[in-house]
Amino acid sequence: LTPLTALVRPPAASFTQALSRQSNRPRIDHNLACVQHRNYVEMLKTLGAQVDVLEPLDAFPDSVFIEDNAIILDDFALLTSMGAESRRGETLHTKSALERYRNVEVLQPPVYVDGGDVLQVGRTIFVGQSTRTNPLAVEAIARLTDRPVVPVAVRDGLHLKSAVSGLTGELLLINPRHIDPAPFAAYSCIEVDADEPNAANCVTLNGTVLMPKGNPKTRALVEQRGLEVRAMPMSEFEKADGGLTCLSLLI
Numbered sequence: 674l675t676p677l678t679a680l681v682r683p684p685a686a687s688f689t690q691a692l693s694r695q696s697n698r699p700r701i702d703h704n705l706a707c708v709q710h711r712n713y714v715e716m717l718k719t720l721g722a723q724v725d726v727l728e729p730l731d732a733f734p735d736s737v738f739i740e741d742n743a744i745i746l747d748d749f750a751l752l753t754s755m756g757a758e759s760r761r762g763e764t765l766h767t768k769s770a771l772e773r774y775r776n777v778e779v780l781q782p783p784v785y786v787d788g789g790d791v792l793q794v795g796r797t798i799f800v801g802q803s804t805r806t807n808p809l810a811v812e813a814i815a816r817l818t819d820r821p822v823v824p825v826a827v828r829d830g831l832h833l834k835s836a837v838s839g840l841t842g843e844l845l846l847i848n849p850r851h852i853d854p855a856p857f858a859a860y861s862c863i864e865v866d867a868d869e870p871n872a873a874n875c876v877t878l879n880g881t882v883l884m885p886k887g888n889p890k891t892r893a894l895v896e897q898r899g900l901e902v903r904a905m906p907m908s909e910f911e912k913a914d915g916g917l918t919c920l921s922l923l924i
């Protein structure tokens with residue numbers, strides 16, 4: 674097992690007020706969200722991660738989605754300049770925790786980027802162009818690294834990683850209905866089933882794929898490639914447009 678640290682932030686009581694693009698969003702059950710979050714933490718530990726559990730932040734309803742606060746690179750981390758006004762103050766709280774593991778550089782407006790829009794595949798850094806992340810973010814990340822940085826149009830859904838995940842090596846799981854698939858043409862890709870858009874957001878840890886529960890057809894497609902899949906209940910986070918990657922920063 675590769676040693677790995679996951680930073681997580683449990684849902685605050687205010688999580689019931691989290692942002693959502695869904696017009697008739699069902700009520701969020703805070704207790705169930707806490708149970709689902711604890712299951713997630715336990716699963717990360719089972720798969721070999723050391724989990725660093727931070728304080729819930731009641732002033733920030735969306736702070737459970739800690740992935741959006743930073744971009745973790747090999748030798749430093751970038752604190753993001755978040756696209757949603759109500760979330761901008763989250764990053765300062767995450768900065769001190771991150772400094773335990775990496776030097777931290779801070780992105781500032783007019784650059785806007787959420788961590789959920791940044792997918793690293795090998796050396797390449799893909800940056801979703803979404804309602805939260807702008808072209809200046811592509812330029813800023815390219816200036817701060819010596820790696821290829823590739824913009825990707827996000828057409829539907831919140832973030833790039835709502836629609837594409839790395840499984841193992843250069844195998845991707847992708848929803849080509851929500852993003853422009855062209856930048857990923859050189860990779861081998863599994864397409865999520867058209868009825869299961871939430872399946873595209875997965876976390877792979879030490880060879881096991883965590884997939885949100887309720888996506889049996891996509892799960893079967895991934896298992897056909899010989900990968901082990903564990904299904905995680907994610908209903909309360911999905912009500913707020915969040916998925917499995919959003920709940921941790923993997924270091």
Ligand code: CIR
Pocket residue numbers: 691692693735738740741757760788789790831832834835913914915916918919
């Ligand atoms: C938001 O709108 O910012 C949150 N309700 C959801 C963030 C999900 N994060 C992610 O996909 N990385």
